[in-house]
C-alpha cells in the first residue's frame with residue numbers, strides 16, 4: 429500500500445445522486461433524470477471551462493449545470509428549489525462503506541483532492557463530521573483549472589511533499605482515475621457499478637468495487 433492515499437470526493441466518497449430524493453420531492457418522477465443530467469453537465473462544464481481558460485468555481489459550475497438541466501427537462505426552478513438543491517450538495521451522503529473503510533485506513537496520510545471549491549467541499553466534510561479524518565482537503569480552486577489537468581495531480585505531490593510513486597489515488601470517476609494514472613500515481617479505480625473502463629490509453633493499477641477493498 430502507498431504511504432498516502434488521496435481520494436476524489438464527488439462520486440467516490442460522497443454519493444452525488446443522494447440529491448435525487450430532493451429533486452423528486454420538487455418534481456415527482458423526475459429525480460433520477462435530473463440528478464443524472466445535472467452531474468453529467470456539471471462535469472462537461474468543468475472540462476469545457478478548463479479548455480476555454482474560463483475557470484469558475486465548482487459551486488458556480490454546479491448551479492449553472494442545475495439551471496441547464498432544469499431547462500432541458502422543462503422543470504421550473506426558482507430560488508427556493510435552487511438553494512435547496514445546492515444545499516443538498518453540501519450534505520451529500522457518504523457511500524455506505526466509506527466511514528468504516530477510512531477509519532481502518534487511518535495511520536496513513538489521507539487527503540481529498542477535488543474539483544469542489546472550498547465553499548462546497550469544506551461544509552460537506554464538516555457536515556459529515558469528517559474534518560479529523562483527512563490530513564488535507566485540496567481543491568483545484570488553488571489552480572483555477574479542473575481535473576484531469578496534470579497540474580491538479582501535481583498539487584497533491586507539492587502539498588503532501590511526497591513523490592508521486594508514493595501516492596495512491598482513489599477515484600470512482602474513471603476519467604479521473606486514468607488522469608491520475610497518466611500523471612504517475614498508483615491508482616485504484618472504484619467501479620461500484622461494474623461500468624466498462626474508459627478507453628483513454630492507460631489502465632488503473634487496481635479495480636475494486638468499494639473502499640473496503642482497499643484495505644490490506
Ligand code: LAC
Nearest residue numbers: 436437438542543544
Ligand atoms: C471531484 C469530482 C471529479 O470531486 O467529482 O473532483
